[in-house]
Amino acid sequence: MPTVLPASARTVDIREEYLSLNRRKRMYGGILLIVFLAMFVSGFRIAEHRNAASLSEGFSRILDFPRDLVTEAWGNAANLPAHAARAFPALVETVNIALVSTILGCILGTLLALAGTRGLARWPRLIPLARRSADVCRAVPEIVIALVLIFILGGGPVPAMIAIAIHTAGAQGKLFSEVNENVDMKPVEGLASVGANWWQRTWLGVFPQVMPNYLSYSLLRLEINIRASAILGFVGAGGIGYELRNAMTFGQGKFDQAAAIFLMLFATIVLVDQLSSWMRNSLTRGRGAQ
Amino acid sequence: MTAIAEDARKLALGAMRRKRAMALAAPVLLMAYFAYVFVAFDVSGLVQRAKMDNAVILLSDAVSYKIHATRDNRSDALAVSVEGSRRATYPEDRIPDWIRQDGDRTLIELTDGHSVTYDGPRISYDHPDYGPIRITIGNPILLDLPQPGPVPDFINASDARVVVTTDAGRLTVTRTRTDTFRYFWGWELFFFDLQSPFHGMSAGTLAATVAGGERLHADRPNWQAVLHDFLNNSIWRHGDVFFAIGETALMAFLGTFGAAAIALPLAFLAAQNFTPSRWLRFAVRRVFDFVRGVDALIFTIILSRAFGPGPMTGALAILITDSGSFGKLFSEALENTDQKQIEGVQSTGANALQRYRFGVIPQVMPLLLSQLLYFLESNTRSATIIGAIVGGGIGLMLTQAIQTTADWEKVTYYMVLIVLLVIAMDALSGWLRRRLIKGD
Numbered sequence: 001m002p003t004v005l006p007a008s009a010r011t012v013d014i015r016e017e018y019l020s021l022n023r024r025k026r027m028y029g030g031i032l033l034i035v036f037l038a039m040f041v042s043g044f045r046i047a048e049h050r051n052a053a054s055l056s057e058g059f060s061r062i063l064d065f066p067r068d069l070v071t072e073a074w075g076n077a078a079n080l081p082a083h084a085a086r087a088f089p090a091l092v093e094t095v096n097i098a099l100v101s102t103i104l105g106c107i108l109g110t111l112l113a114l115a116g117t118r119g120l121a122r123w124p125r126l127i128p129l130a131r132r133s134a135d136v137c138r139a140v141p142e143i144v145i146a147l148v149l150i151f152i153l154g155g156g157p158v159p160a161m162i163a164i165a166i167h168t169a170g171a172q173g174k175l176f177s178e179v180n181e182n183v184d185m186k187p188v189e190g191l192a193s194v195g196a197n198w199w200q201r202t203w204l205g206v207f208p209q210v211m212p213n214y215l216s217y218s219l220l221r222l223e224i225n226i227r228a229s230a231i232l233g234f235v236g237a238g239g240i241g242y243e244l245r246n247a248m249t250f251g252q253g254k255f256d257q258a259a260a261i262f263l264m265l266f267a268t269i270v271l272v273d274q275l276s277s278w279m280r281n282s283l284t285r286g287r288g289a290q
Numbered sequence: 291m292t293a294i295a296e297d298a299r300k301l302a303l304g305a306m307r308r309k310r311a312m313a314l315a316a317p318v319l320l321m322a323y324f325a326y327v328f329v330a331f332d333v334s335g336l337v338q339r340a341k342m343d344n345a346v347i348l349l350s351d352a353v354s355y356k357i358h359a360t361r362d363n364r365s366d367a368l369a370v371s372v373e374g375s376r377r378a379t380y381p382e383d384r385i386p387d388w389i390r391q392d393g394d395r396t397l398i399e400l401t402d403g404h405s406v407t408y409d410g411p412r413i414s415y416d417h418p419d420y421g422p423i424r425i426t427i428g429n430p431i432l433l434d435l436p437q438p439g440p441v442p443d444f445i446n447a448s449d450a451r452v453v454v455t456t457d458a459g460r461l462t463v464t465r466t467r468t469d470t471f472r473y474f475w476g477w478e479l480f481f482f483d484l485q486s487p488f489h490g491m492s493a494g495t496l497a498a499t500v501a502g503g504e505r506l507h508a509d510r511p512n513w514q515a516v517l518h519d520f521l522n523n524s525i526w527r528h529g530d531v532f533f534a535i536g537e538t539a540l541m542a543f544l545g546t547f548g549a550a551a552i553a554l555p556l557a558f559l560a561a562q563n564f565t566p567s568r569w570l571r572f573a574v575r576r577v578f579d580f581v582r583g584v585d586a587l588i589f590t591i592i593l594s595r596a597f598g599p600g601p602m603t604g605a606l607a608i609l610i611t612d613s614g615s616f617g618k619l620f621s622e623a624l625e626n627t628d629q630k631q632i633e634g635v636q637s638t639g640a641n642a643l644q645r646y647r648f649g650v651i652p653q654v655m656p657l658l659l660s661q662l663l664y665f666l667e668s669n670t671r672s673a674t675i676i677g678a679i680v681g682g683g684i685g686l687m688l689t690q691a692i693q694t695t696a697d698w699e700k701v702t703y704y705m706v707l708i709v710l711l712v713i714a715m716d717a718l719s720g721w722l723r724r725r726l727i728k729g730d
Contacts, residue, residue, distance in 0.1 A: 039543075040543075040544070040547060043544055044544060046537075046540060046601070047540055047541070047544060047600070047601040050600050050601050050682070051598065051599075051602035051603060052598025052599050052600050052603075053596070053597045053598045054602075055597075055602065057597075058593070058596045058597035058598075058602075058603075058606075059596075061595075061596040062596040062597075064595070065595040065596065066592060092330075093330070093331075096327055096330060096331070099323075100327050103320070135713070135716075136709070139712040139713050140705070140708075140709055140712075141674045142671075142675070143675040143688070143689075144688065144705050144708060147688070147689065148701070151348065151692065152341060152342070152344050152345045152348065153336055153340045153341075154336070154339050154341070157331045161331070227585050230585060231585070231586065231587045231675060232675075235678055235679065244587075248591065262588055265585060265587070265588065266583055266584055266585070269583050269585055270579075
């Protein structure tokens with residue numbers, strides 16, 4: 001609320017004005033905070049009420065399962081390598097699901113982003129269509145597509161792969177089009193001036209500028225997709241998640257199997273995260289050196 | 291001079307050759323990898339195993355429904371119901387008008403001029419192109435075709451059972467039961483079930499009833515009755531579905547904000563400019579890394595063992611996973627704060643708490659909020675899948691509906707609701723981001 005005060009206004013007036021503005025601002029902030037806290041607390045109450053075990057009950061039991069798991073795994077430590085070896089193909093499958101869906105999704109996302117960026121799109125009229133389709137692909141949770149595809153295609157890695165690829169296409173479509181918006185148009189215009197067609201302009205004028213960012217976002221997406229493919233396995237698509245669910249349903253006595261899978265999953269996720277962050281760092285460094 | 295030019299030329303050519311080799315090698319490697327995956331995932335076998343008829347069932351069931359006219363051959367009682375469900379049986383006085391009862395005779399009109407007549411033990415299916423197919427119930431069931439020659443493809447007959455399947459509908463005759471169904475577009479009884487007096491009212495009539503019609507329920511006004519009958523629809527259970535959607539949103543909300551509340555103070559301990567102790571910093575950072583590394587899946591399993599099914603379990607799973615990510619993001623944001631502002635606040639004699647409140651928080655708030663809102667939107671999606679694992683919210687309803695493999699219209703309904711929820715959360719978080727961050 002900018003108020004123009006006359007030059008003769010005394011500092012007291014300015015001070016008064018400032019303080020009342022500040023009070024009002026603080027009051028709004030306070031009201032917002034109270035509303036938010038009320039929402040949080042009542043939401044917490046509802047969740048607590050609807051849950052099978054209350055928070056305090058659960059916390060007293062929270063270490064029971066890990067303890068069972070660790071003691072059993074410790075007791076049968078000799079079996080762990082054999083269990084890990086048995087589950088290894090499933091782990092490879094999970095990684096493959098993530099990798100293929102990342103590649104396919106990023107290719108699709110690139111196309112969606114190109115079709116949805118003003119100034120770069122081949123058919124500018126289709127820009128809203130491309131954007132809305134990216135939004136829809138992004139909004140549909142992977143589990144929905146995966147479960148429906150499992151019904152049609154049967155269990156296995158392909159439904160999970162398709163589901164993750166569709167979601168990836170939507171998410172990357174949005175991120176990539178944000179990158180595209182910052183493209184320097186001079187090289188593109190230069191290419192246009194020598195008679196390059198749309199494809200040549202894009203390939204030679206746009207891609208060299210955006211590729212490092214694309215790759216970096218794709219690596220981040222790979223980290224996310226490894227987790228997604230493990231979790232989708234748990235609801236029926238193949239891979240390590242499926243093995244984990246089986247090991248869990250066997251229950252007590254088979255927890256050493258579950259422990260082996262937990263360890264492998266943890267190691268894989270950390271490895272992929274490290275690898276990806278190393279590659280992203282070298283991408284940005286390589287770019288800075290040029 | 292020429293030697294230098296020659297060298298430069300060689301260098302440039304070499305670089306281009308390398309680039310061309312790379313440009314060739316990358317697609318080749320990619321193709322090789324895809325070929326490997328094609329074999330590893332057994333895609334060719336999958337194409338053969340794929341049940342395309344399942345896809346047809348799914349699609350047709352998602353957009354259409356069947357009304358059955360079933361007669362018990364022993365008692366001669368006729369029941370008209372949606373999808374053959376006992377809960378959705380039409381009362382005697384509200385049977386649709388394409389089914390006409392005339393004493394013992396029942397005439398069922400199907401589409402395209404097809405019709406079926408039940409007349410005691412004699413059943414007749416009138417096919418406009420083929421002629422009347424007469425079936426007599428007895429032991430065995432007799433089939434009398436209007437044209438000589440072999441039994442056509444659309445009739446499947448044995449001594450105990452005759453099935454006539456056409457695009458107009460299907461007639462099934464066994465010794466105990468005669469059943470005909472006809473397809474209709476849309477979702478059956480979506481707004482009101484057959485027990486509700488509002489079923490079958492047009493939108494105009496309904497509006498008039500709500501606005502000023504006489505009370506259909508003595509104890510409550512009409513608009514409340516409409517709402518009550520809608521939410522308690524026995525087929526679609528809208529009330530439960532909306533509650534489940536709310537639970538999913540609640541999981542995301544509690545999880546995201548709870549994680550932020552836990553991560554913010556810890557982030558100070560992990561930030562170089564606020565925590566001088568290297569060991570403490572190192573320890574807190576490794577905790578963040580560990581929490582991020584142990585996947586949401588693992589936390590979800592451990593928590594669902596301790597807390598049982600419900601939204602709190604899902605919220606905690608999101609909370610723990612995200613507190614690691616938030617901790618890392620927040621501590622990086624804190625390390626990038628400008629020391630000058632803090633010193634400025636300090637110069638006015640502010641104590642430590644005031645320094646944080648007026649020197650640090652205003653600097654990091656925009657970034658924190660924007661990350662928080664991004665996570666809120668993405669966690670709404672995660673909450674669906676976590677709900678499917680821990681057993682809460684719309685995720686649970688969705689998996690249950692898919693596992694019955696019969697209620698595809700409900701699966702479609704839930705999917706639409708989930709997508710709407712995610713889009714709404716996306717819009718809300720975008721709006722808040724603009725208001726809170728750019729508006730400042």
